[in-house]
Amino acid sequence: MSNQQIKGHLEAMVLAILEEGPAHGYSIIESLRKNSSGLFDLPEGTVYPALHRLEEAGLVKSTREFVDGRERRVYQIVTAGQSTLKESRAAWQAFSSAVSRILVVNP
Amino acid sequence: MAGLLLSSLADLGGESLMSAIEKYLDELNSALETTNRRKRGILNEVRDHLLDSTAQKISLGAPTSLAEDEAINAFGSADLIARGLNACEGARAAKEAPLIALSTGATVFIAFLAAAWSQPINTANASIFQEITFFIGVISAQFALASGLCGASRALSLWRSLESSGKDRTFIKQVIRISIISLDVSVLVVTFNLIFDSIHEKNSNKVALVSSAVIMIALSIAGFIKISKLHINSPHEIHEGSYSQSPKIWTLGEWVISAIKKHPTIPLLCVTIVCGLSAMNKAETNTLQQALPWGAAEVAAIVLGFFLLGPTLGLRESNKDQAVLN
Numbered sequence: 202m203s204n205q206q207i208k209g210h211l212e213a214m215v216l217a218i219l220e221e222g223p224a225h226g227y228s229i230i231e232s233l234r235k236n237s238s239g240l241f242d243l244p245e246g247t248v249y250p251a252l253h254r255l256e257e258a259g260l261v262k263s264t265r266e267f268v269d270g271r272e273r274r275v276y277q278i279v280t281a282g283q284s285t286l287k288e289s290r291a292a293w294q295a296f297s298s299a300v301s302r303i304l305v306v307n308p
Numbered sequence: 309m310a311g312l313l314l315s316s317l318a319d320l321g322g323e324s325l326m327s328a329i330e331k332y333l334d335e336l337n338s339a340l341e342t343t344n345r346r347k348r349g350i351l352n353e354v355r356d357h358l359l360d361s362t363a364q365k366i367s368l369g370a371p372t373s374l375a376e377d378e379a380i381n382a383f384g385s386a387d388l389i390a391r392g393l394n395a396c397e398g399a400r401a402a403k404e405a406p407l408i409a410l411s412t413g414a415t416v417f418i419a420f421l422a423a424a425w426s427q428p429i430n431t432a433n434a435s436i437f438q439e440i441t442f443f444i445g446v447i448s449a450q451f452a453l454a455s456g457l458c459g460a461s462r463a464l465s466l467w468r469s470l471e472s473s474g475k476d477r478t479f480i481k482q483v484i485r486i487s488i489i490s491l492d493v494s495v496l497v498v499t500f501n502l503i504f505d506s507i508h509e510k511n512s513n514k515v516a517l518v519s520s521a522v523i524m525i526a527l528s529i530a531g532f533i534k535i536s537k538l539h540i541n542s543p544h545e546i547h548e549g550s551y552s553q554s555p556k557i558w559t560l561g562e563w564v565i566s567a568i569k570k571h572p573t574i575p576l577l578c579v580t581i582v583c584g585l586s587a588m589n590k591a592e593t594n595t596l597q598q599a600l601p602w603g604a605a606e607v608a609a610i611v612l613g614f615f616l617l618g619p620t621l622g623l624r625e626s627n628k629d630q631a632v633l634n
Contacts, residue, residue, distance in 0.1 A: 212470055226353060227360040244384025245361065249353065250392030254470050257400055274353050281468075 213289035219278040328376045339390030341539045342397035398541030399472035405484040406460035412531030423520030426513045441501040448494035456487035458621040461561025477540045495528045580607045
């Protein structure tokens with residue numbers, strides 16, 4: 202899958218991962234890779250501009266916390282982020298089912 | 309696990325690992341365009357990521373030297389990552405610009421009010437020099453307010469949005485700079501007015517006048533420097549987040565501006581009538597005939613400002629744009 206295809210949905214996927222619980226950048230990219238069975242193989246650093254954009258838009262907040270003995274920046278989804286995620290899910294479902302109806306050939 | 313591995317990285321040839329990561333961070337540092345404080349935060353976060361990634365690869369059996377190279381390669385080129393982060397930092401700076409202008413304008417206004425209230429009530433008519441300087445000061449302040457509102461409106465429309473184009477960020481910085489320059493002109497002219505007052509009025513509180521003038525000049529210069537130093541990073545366009553737009557209430561200002569752009573005659577007429585009458589009312593003159601030139605000057609200044617600054621502030625189409633449309 203091309204990076205360009207993923208990038209349009211990166212923020213929504215990051216929000217979905219953060220819905221499971223607070224996480225730092227490295228664990229977010231790990232989850233993305235794991236949950237996509239390795240299909241989403243973006244340059245790992247691209248998750249940070251996405252996280253910073255989400256924080257700037259007030260959809261996630263970050264705090265400094267101690268993880269594995271080191272102080273880390275941990276991101277957490279906020280209420281506005283949950284609403285945006287809900288909207289993104291609905292939009293994606295409508296889009297993907299429309300594409301499927303056109304692309305998938307019925308037996 | 310990662311923590312334990314990290315602590316033993318130095319024993320496993322950590323010197324070369326640290327230098328490779330530090331070299332990458334140096335490269336990223338040079339490519340980042342933001343304040344030093346923000347750079348520090350970003351670099352710490354990236355360092356943590358690279359150390360985690362390296363430790364993970366070592367735990368899977370990779371040799372240390374290979375693990376560090378793989379971690380850096382997997383992270384992406386410093387230039388690519390910096391482009392994304394710079395666009396984000398630019399968006400943040402664009403939102404900050406109207407707040408700087410607002411705080412500068414508000415504090416300058418307070419200093420001016422303090423100067424005005426500290427003076428005894430003057431029953432004598434103002435001289436023509438005082439009238440002219442005060443008029444120019446007020447007109448400049450009005451331009452500062454109008455351009456500040458245009459910049460704030462665009463910044464508000466982007467406040468809750470994930471998208472911010474370089475064009476929007478450049479617009480905000482340009483318009484806010486016009487606002488601050490207009491404020492600087494206003495402050496300078498009002499300062500002349502205050503100095504004139506302190507020389508010619510025997511009972512004037514000279515200390516308060518001079519201190520207010522100094523405070524106003526210092527604040528407006530500080531505001532201008534702060535705006536000029538903002539990293540808008542306009543060449544770094546981003547078009548990645550395609551779904552999140554600001555709620556409608558945040559784009560109300562932009563809606564009003566686009567309505568003015570479509571039908572400029574009625575709003576311009578309303579503003580000139582209100583401001584013209586207000587200028588005549590505030591002019592310290594004895595008769596309506598004497599007040600008329602001030603009202604006319606106010607109307608002329610607003611119309612001229614609208615035609616000259618309108619395209620830059622996004623309030624009207626430029627002649628070039630109109631020619632393209634036709």
